Amino acid sequence: MSYLTEGYTLRSWLTTHDHKRIALLYAVAITAFFFVGGAAATMMRLELATPAGDLVSADTYNKLFTIHGVIMVWFFLIPSIPSVLGNFLVPMMIGAKDMAFPRLNLASWYIYVIGGAFTLAALVAGGVDTGWTFYTPYSTMFANGHVVLVIAGVFVVGFSSILTGLNIIVTVHRLRAPGLTWFRLPLFIWANYATSLILILATPVLAMTLTLIALERLAGIGIFNPALGGDPLLFQHLFWFYSHPAVYIMVLPAMGVASEIIPCFARRPVFGYRFMAYAILGIASIGFLVWGHHMFVSGQSLYAGMVFSMLSFLVAIPSAIKVFNWTATLYKGSITFSAPMLYALGFVGLFTIGGLTGLYLASLALDVHLTDTYFVIAHFHYIMVGGSVMAYLGGIHFWWPKISGRMYPEMWGRAAALLLFFGFNLTFFPQYLLGYLGMPRRYHEYAPELQVLNLFSSAGAVVLAAGYLLPLGYLGWSLLYGKRASANPWEATGLEWQTSSPPPQHNFHETPRVERGPYGYDPVR
Amino acid sequence: MLALTGLVALGVFVVMIWFAVRYRRGSRADRSNPPVNNRVLELGWIFAPLAVFIAIFVWAAVVYAGFYRGDPAAMTIYVVGKQWMWSVEHANGRREIDELHLPLGQPVRLVLSSEDVIHSFFVPAFRIKQDAVPGRYTGIRFTPTKAGGYGLHCAEYCGTDHARMGGRVFVMAPAAFARWLEQGNPSPTLAAQGFEVFRRKGCSGCHAANSAVHAPELNGIFGRTVHLADGRTVRADEAYLRDSMLLPKRDVVAGYEPIMPSFQGQLDEGEIAALISYLKSTTGKGS
Numbered sequence: 001m002s003y004l005t006e007g008y009t010l011r012s013w014l015t016t017h018d019h020k021r022i023a024l025l026y027a028v029a030i031t032a033f034f035f036v037g038g039a040a041a042t043m044m045r046l047e048l049a050t051p052a053g054d055l056v057s058a059d060t061y062n063k064l065f066t067i068h069g070v071i072m073v074w075f076f077l078i079p080s081i082p083s084v085l086g087n088f089l090v091p092m093m094i095g096a097k098d099m100a101f102p103r104l105n106l107a108s109w110y111i112y113v114i115g116g117a118f119t120l121a122a123l124v125a126g127g128v129d130t131g132w133t134f135y136t137p138y139s140t141m142f143a144n145g146h147v148v149l150v151i152a153g154v155f156v157v158g159f160s161s162i163l164t165g166l167n168i169i170v171t172v173h174r175l176r177a178p179g180l181t182w183f184r185l186p187l188f189i190w191a192n193y194a195t196s197l198i199l200i201l202a203t204p205v206l207a208m209t210l211t212l213i214a215l216e217r218l219a220g221i222g223i224f225n226p227a228l229g230g231d232p233l234l235f236q237h238l239f240w241f242y243s244h245p246a247v248y249i250m251v252l253p254a255m256g257v258a259s260e261i262i263p264c265f266a267r268r269p270v271f272g273y274r275f276m277a278y279a280i281l282g283i284a285s286i287g288f289l290v291w292g293h294h295m296f297v298s299g300q301s302l303y304a305g306m307v308f309s310m311l312s313f314l315v316a317i318p319s320a321i322k323v324f325n326w327t328a329t330l331y332k333g334s335i336t337f338s339a340p341m342l343y344a345l346g347f348v349g350l351f352t353i354g355g356l357t358g359l360y361l362a363s364l365a366l367d368v369h370l371t372d373t374y375f376v377i378a379h380f381h382y383i384m385v386g387g388s389v390m391a392y393l394g395g396i397h398f399w400w401p402k403i404s405g406r407m408y409p410e411m412w413g414r415a416a417a418l419l420l421f422f423g424f425n426l427t428f429f430p431q432y433l434l435g436y437l438g439m440p441r442r443y444h445e446y447a448p449e450l451q452v453l454n455l456f457s458s459a460g461a462v463v464l465a466a467g468y469l470l471p472l473g474y475l476g477w478s479l480l481y482g483k484r485a486s487a488n489p490w491e492a493t494g495l496e497w498q499t500s501s502p503p504p505q506h507n508f509h510e511t512p513r514v515e516r517g518p519y520g521y522d523p524v525r
Numbered sequence: 526m527l528a529l530t531g532l533v534a535l536g537v538f539v540v541m542i543w544f545a546v547r548y549r550r551g552s553r554a555d556r557s558n559p560p561v562n563n564r565v566l567e568l569g570w571i572f573a574p575l576a577v578f579i580a581i582f583v584w585a586a587v588v589y590a591g592f593y594r595g596d597p598a599a600m601t602i603y604v605v606g607k608q609w610m611w612s613v614e615h616a617n618g619r620r621e622i623d624e625l626h627l628p629l630g631q632p633v634r635l636v637l638s639s640e641d642v643i644h645s646f647f648v649p650a651f652r653i654k655q656d657a658v659p660g661r662y663t664g665i666r667f668t669p670t671k672a673g674g675y676g677l678h679c680a681e682y683c684g685t686d687h688a689r690m691g692g693r694v695f696v697m698a699p700a701a702f703a704r705w706l707e708q709g710n711p712s713p714t715l716a717a718q719g720f721e722v723f724r725r726k727g728c729s730g731c732h733a734a735n736s737a738v739h740a741p742e743l744n745g746i747f748g749r750t751v752h753l754a755d756g757r758t759v760r761a762d763e764a765y766l767r768d769s770m771l772l773p774k775r776d777v778v779a780g781y782e783p784i785m786p787s788f789q790g791q792l793d794e795g796e797i798a799a800l801i802s803y804l805k806s807t808t809g810k811g812s
Binding site: 314316364373 | 530537563578579592645682790
């Protein structure tokens with residue numbers, strides 16, 4: 001009797017309090033949104049295959065990148081690992097029966113769906129063209145689309161983030177198995193814990209900022225628009241105070257996933273465990289102090305620019321520590337290249353490139369040239385897509401036997417990982433060059449001499465689209481026809497592998513006791 | 526920078542691939558005494574990057590500071606962004622749209638503003654970019670060093686025709702530039718236009734020396750240090766003068782009553798720029 005066979009009706013799923021089922025509800029919802037956001041991106045890349053704006057109009061293009069950004073950030077990336085894998089794994093990894101607040105957990109999914117409905121309604125009603133950043137006074141006074149409807153969607157979905165974060169924090173504090181001290185926690189738990197702290201501290205600021213936009217747009221209360229006595233830069237400060245930490249909401253859990261997969265397939269304990277844990281906390285805290293690096297050319301003062309630049313370099317240090325430690329974990333290991341490992345190594349490589357190019361943007365004088373160009377687009381896609389999405393897919397493959405009780409087809413898994421790695425680089429590496437050559441972002445037309453690089457990028461997008469459809473196909477297939485998975489097919493050491501695949505409703509038949517730290521792997525055995 | 530980051534990326538990838546191949550399962554590599562942590566190594570890869578980062582930070586910050594500070598004799602040009610064009614005003618009153626002509630080798634200072642939403646003045650070939658923000662002045666300084674025509678873009682998303690908002694910057698030999706500046710320019714200088722606005726909008730009614738209203742004398746105000754009623758002191762630069770027209774209650778001069786009405790909505794960006802030019806031109810003629 002597993003959690004999957006507890007009930008077969010739709011009602012049994014929609015009223016469940018089981019964290020594992022809620023995780024699957026999230027998985028279905030975010031996958032749907034991922035393909036909506038992906039379709040918008042595909043349209044954009046098709047438009048950009050030629051220099052002239054011929055496939056779609058300027059206004060349509062502006063709506064496409066807005067909806068792409070809004071959906072991918074708030075309806076896919078932010079909930080991806082915490083709400084799907086985190087929901088499924090946090091209780092299992094700490095030996096708990098469920099989350100601390102199972103009903104709240106279900107409520108947060110419903111809130112997510114309501115927020116999504118608002119956003120989709122705005123999309124169907126004609127869309128919005130402000131960009132996902134909603135810069136003022138454009139968004140409050142000049143944009144014609146359904147700004148308030150989209151803002152309402154993002155506002156609502158924020159509460160889902162806050163509740164999930166709260167749930168994870170309380171669960172980690174209160175429900176650890178006997179003997180599971182803080183420094184025996186898997187790094188995945190550390191990462192999701194730190195992410196949850198950011199979620200509950202930063203998301204309220206986003207909610208306030210969006211409320212202020214709605215007030216100015218609907219009631220004409222002057223907050224951001226200088227014609228009403230407001231200050232447009234105030235908006236940018238408030239927005240990035242949330243949205244920069246949001247980048248760490250997206251990438252910290254990805255680091256957690258990589259830190260589970262790499263030791264398992266290298267058969268080695270993660271190198272420098274304590275430094276890895278402290279690095280997570282370091283990123284989470286310094287990440288709150290770097291928002292001004294989005295505003296080096298916005299008109300903020302010279303000295304503000306200098307402080308934010310220095311802090312941005314500092315936040316790169318813990319990220320570097322993590323990359324070095326993952327690499328050192330491979331040393332003297334016994335490495336197999338299963339699909340999850342390929343995704344995880346791909347994550348480390350792409351995250352490294354994304355991180356190093358972040359140094360260019362942290363350097364004041366270089367940022368003046370590169371900001372608001374395709375260089376920035378390439379940089380954050382390396383972090384969010386190359387990093388977070390690769391890690392998310394790696395995690396889905398790694399824990400698929402546990403989630404579904406079936407093995408995915410290994411050859412297909414490896415092929416998709418390699419295809420995605422190739423397609424990703426083909427899409428986004430040329431964008432670094434385009435940005436350096438001065439192609440601004442959010443342009444639906446560009447100079448003819450930039451067409452070759454844009455064509456490479458568009459071709460890569462086609463490969464990438466195929467690469468994302470593959471797992472949808474073969475993972476779906478494996479649900480019905482995949483080989484039955486044993487309790488621990490990877491011979492991994494985490495508590496989640498000590499129960500059957502798929503797990504029973506309350507995860508463990510008896511509460512596990514923990515006597516040593518995580519990652520007790522041995523390369524020789 | 527490229528070499529440095531390229532080297533680091535290459536280093537990490539080579540080590541990673543080397544480990545991955547050498548320690549693949551079934552290889553006969555030596556796996557005795559595998560380390561699980563190494564404090565010296567950890568501290569090494571904390572502090573080595575830190576030192577490099579500080580060096581890059583200083584380098585980039587020094588160049589960046591140059592965009593703010595520069596030659597006081599720099600030529601000031603007003604640039605106004607509006608959906609979806611750049612409008613430029615030279616000191617002698619010559620205007621141009623979506624084009625900017627500059628003399629070779631002469632330090633320039635662009636004073637940027639916007640009539641509507643945020644725009645960003647971006648000349649990739651010059652490696653400069655600065656947002657034009659409604660409601661305030663921003664600025665950037667540089668010196669063109671090579672003659673030719675260069676692309677100009679808007680880099681901050683501003684609506685439908687954002688991608689088409691741009692033009693050309695022409696850097697010309699100083700003599701050719703001087704000829705261009707005079708050519709087909711029927712309009713009076715920016716300062717003269719400003720004097721006209723100064724009278725037409727009634728500024729002179731209060732701010733003239735013989736006025737019955739108690740208002741600060743403005744001759745030679747530009748660049749002076751002004752003492753405010755609340756004890757602060759400010760330098761009378763473009764941003765201060767602009768704010769004094771639009772938000773007169775904010776920085777009241779010591780010894781005066783806050784009686785000036787706001788000219789918000791009554792002056793457009795061109796008139797504000799003209800007024801400031803006029804006030805600048807009075808330096809040295811003051812009482």
